Amino acid sequence: MVAAREQPKGAKLADILIAGAGITGLWQTLTLARAGHRVRLVERSAEPFADAASRLAGAMLAPYCESESAEPLIAELGLQALPLWRALYPETRQQGSLILAAPRDLPELARFARMTSHFERLDGAGVAALEPAFAGRYGQALFYPSEAHVEPGRAMPALLRLAQEAGARVEFGARWDEAEPGSYDHVIDCRGIAASPDLPELRGVRGEMLVVETDEIALRRPVRLLHPRFPLYVVPWAENRFMIGATVIESGDRGPATVRSALDLLGLAYTLHPAFGEARILRFAADVRPSFPDNMPRITLRGRRILVNGLYRHGFLLAPSLAALVAHYIKDGTTRQDVFLEDYCER
Ligand SMILES: Cc1cc2nc3c(=O)[nH]c(=O)nc-3n(C[C@H](O)[C@H](O)[C@H](O)COP(=O)(O)OP(=O)(O)OC[C@H]3O[C@@H](n4cnc5c(N)ncnc54)[C@H](O)[C@@H]3O)c2cc1C
Incomplete structure (x- = not known):
């Protein structure tokens, strides 16, 4: 299930660009900035969160209830995420x-x-x-x-503040373009549905x-x-x-x-x-x-680009765990087969 890869170059303290300030990109930014990496987050909308699906979420952190229709992996990653939410965002309400x-x-x-x-x-x-x-x-x-919830309109600005306090540079009204040259060690693509031209199954x-x-x-x-x-x-x-x-x-x-x-x-x-x-x-x-067709999240490795997408109904539930998985991958190349996909296609 867990495979260790050769440590990517520059993994100790990487230069990382994150595209998209929805809940996925926010947790990636926060987690990687707190791990000491140099992180820049760019979001195409000038107004924070105005164009993110995340702004409309119920933001229920409900791993057990979601098991009604989701694979066990969702509950597993969701249960790992709950303590991360509580640790970094004390307003997480655990009322069941x-x-x-x-x-x-x-x-x-x-x-x-x-x-x-x-x-x-x-x-x-x-x-x-x-x-x-x-x-x-x-x-x-x-x-x-043991289930919890947050309010997106409060939680997302709070995560953004925490990421900035951890040293992340954040730019709104800045659209990431694949063609844009850059010297980043990793580009983490968290563009949600806007990434569908690059992820045809999305x-x-x-x-x-x-x-x-x-x-x-x-x-x-x-x-x-x-x-x-x-x-x-x-x-x-x-x-x-x-x-x-x-x-x-x-x-x-x-x-x-x-x-x-x-x-x-x-x-x-x-x-x-x-x-x-x-x-x-x-x-x-x-x-x-x-x-994605199976309604499961996926971390796609495509050269120095890491696409984190397909969070379906579970963006708030899963984003902290997916960020932890990406942080581990950047640190020592660890992946898990049921979440990561190595994509060697030239695009
Ligand atoms: C009505 C509703 C209720 C929901 N309820 C829940 C719930 O209770 N619990 C739960 O866990 N999940 C829930 N979800 C699901 C959750 O909202 C999604 O899984 C989540 O929003 C996906 O987040 P994301 O960050 O991947 O995408 P998004 O939130 O869409 O963020 C993507 C961001 O990327 C930006 N972007 C796009 N292209 C570029 C570019 N070129 N350069 C820079 N930025 C770019 C976009 O502007 C956007 O801000 C719900 C969703 C909906 C619609």
Whole structure:
């Protein structure tokens, strides 16, 4: 599984360019700058995070819940990432995840339990004790106590600050171009879906989300409402705001959210709790998740270029672990077969 390669030249203290300041590029920058490398991060958008899919994420750090539909590698890397998040970003909220289903959808809850692990089964009293807003509404639930979440709009600027404090140079409004000559030991390509011309298998999986504001309901942790068509989740953010997401649509369309998705998301949010009926809609947006055909992340080694991509639904969950893997590779050439791909093609 783990193979040691010859140490690349200049590996001790490398000159590294990172392209793309989404969650992938931020964690790479922070990790490598803290390891002592000379790191320059360039991001094409002038406004920080304005063009990153990461800005729309629910940013749930939910390795066990994601096991419902993901390969075991996602949980393994996600579990390694949780302590990294907590160590570098103390605002990481570890309040667990709560999974609910309407009475007619209880078979969905049973299926979710079969596919996942590390949960507690709750009855109605247990649900009410965790989230008083749901008292008397749900008689059964699953609770995953070790899961966490962050808020992208707060976490991403904080990671950026930490990277700069660690010595990284950061430039916004600076587009990296492959043709640009440079004397870097490594170029780490974290351009998300913009890298698809260089990664032909990469596709977009569209996700639509809302942010609403209401003081009619308070939640402490992400809540998922299972549904046969698609599960809804609501993530509590600061100042009475809630992120409601998300559609998962096989489409590379980055255009605005559709009426159908609005009806689906808002209808399910209202089903979860009628208090959302009075909430004010602050934002309704869509973007695509950069994804490979197996929906697994991949670190592609192509000469001095290292492409970190395909984080699909798991960018926040996986970015710290992928950064640690790249840091190990730069240090001593270590790779793991299930994440790294050596690509010798001349492009
Ligand atoms: C609605 C929704 C909900 C989600 N919920 C979750 C969740 O709960 N948990 C989770 O872990 N993940 C979640 N995700 C997935 C997560 O958002 C993605 O996996 C993640 O955003 C991918 O990050 P990235 O940094 O690879 O790409 P991006 O965030 O898209 O960043 C790529 C960056 O590269 C820049 N760039 C492109 N070309 C260039 C260039 N030539 N030069 C310089 N910069 C360039 C772009 O402008 C962009 O800023 C969700 C996604 C969506 C859409």
